[in-house]
Amino acid sequence: MVNIQSLDPTASPLDYYGxxxxRQREAHGLKQGQLGEIIFCTGSLIGQIETTKKVPTRDFSERVDAALGTxxxxxxxxxxxxxxxxxxWFQPYAxxxxxxxxxxxxxxxxxxxxLQTEEYARAVLTAGKNEQLDRLLAARIERQRILDWERPPLTLVILDEAVLHRPIGGxxxxxxxxxxxxxxxTHRWIRIQVLPLTAGEHPGLAGAFNILRFEDHPDVFYTEDMMAGHMTANPDTIKEASLHYAHLQAAALSVRDSAALIARVVEERYEDRTERDPVA
Incomplete structure (x- = not known):
């Protein structure tokens, strides 16, 4: 087993965490098993996190803070x-x-x-045959915390209707x-619109894209292909992308009609019939 003291705490955030x-555990005179008992996990898990073999969770971190008074x-x-x-390649965008x-x-x-649920995100990441599935999933869920901030970003989302019909994960x-x-x-700072299939040709046919706007930084345009992400603050690109987005918003259903469509798709395509149909 790799000795934790051989780790370079400056090598990565994970190395520093471990x-x-x-360091904090030993300063409190606790063995791995003893700390595990206090925070309701195994000493083995403590050891795996200390040696960077396993990535900690937010819940684990909060329990450690409470136990060690850190x-x-x-x-x-x-x-x-x-x-x-x-x-x-995705970290700069995040x-x-x-x-x-x-x-x-x-x-x-x-x-x-x-906006992804954990199980939906897992299905999406599994499709990419990711070897670090659990780590990527935890990172994706962590990204979502910005929506719960006291001052979250205003998030405008346009989903192609095809997204609703693609049965990812079952x-x-x-x-x-x-x-x-x-x-x-229903969130005050989130607006979701659906671009109906009847919209025909539209500026989004070239693929998904994001526009980020800041209070004290130039706007950023982001898109990605199968292998990498591409981000730019070029004013001409931002202007063109903003025009495309405006066209998509105009072609999309209203927020209310979009919610109604999503609910209808749930009922028509994904309703749990086992809850309605009696067992024969």
């Missing part, structure tokens, strides 16, 4: 740790997303990451995901 966890240290570190688990005052996104294939997963969208649509 190094600091062991004044929120690990709760603050966990955001940085989880963000570092995102693909290297950092900008967390600072944005406005997020405008058009999605043609899947629900926008900030009927149950889709039902709960779409019900989650309806619920999110």
């Amino acid at each position: 190094w600091e966890l062991r 004044d929120g240290l690990f709760s603050r570190l966990i955001g940085l740790v989880l963000r570092s688990q995102l693909p290297t 950092e900008m997303e967390a600072k944005a005052a406005y997020i405008s996104t058009y999605q043609a294939q899947v629900v926008y990451g900030l 009927r149950g997963v889709m039902r709960r995901q779409l019900e989650h969208l309806v619920e999110l649509g």
Whole structure:
């Protein structure tokens, strides 16, 4: 087993977290098993996190802070740790997303990451055959915390209607995901619109894209292909993308009609018939 003391705490946020966890634990005179008993986990898990073999969760971090009296240290570190688990090419976008005052996104294939349920996100990530599935999933869920901030970004979402009909993860997963969208649509700072299939040709045919706007930073345009993400603050690109987004908003259903359509799709395609139909 790798000795935690051989880790370089400056190598990565995860290395620092593991190094600091062991330092704090030993400073309190606790063995791994003893700390595990206090925070209701195994000593083995403590060891795996201290040696960076396993990525900690936010719940774990909060329990460690409470047990060791570390004044929120690990709760603050966990955001940085989880963000570092995102693909290297995606990390710059995630950092900008967390600072944005406005997020405008058009999605043609899947629900926008900030609005995904955990099981839907898992199904999407599994489709990419990711070896680090649990780490990527934890990082994606961590991104969503910005929607719960006291001052969250105004998030404008346009989903192609095809997203609603693509049964990612199966009927149950889709039902709960779409019900989650309806619920999110009541959030003061979230507006969800559906671009109907009847819209025909439209500016979004080239693919999904995001526009981030800031209070003290130039706007950013982001898109991605199968292998990488592409981000730019070029004013001409921003102007063109904003025009495309305006056209998509005009062609999309209203927020109210979009919610009604999502609810109808749930009923018609993903309703849990086992709850209605008696067993023969």
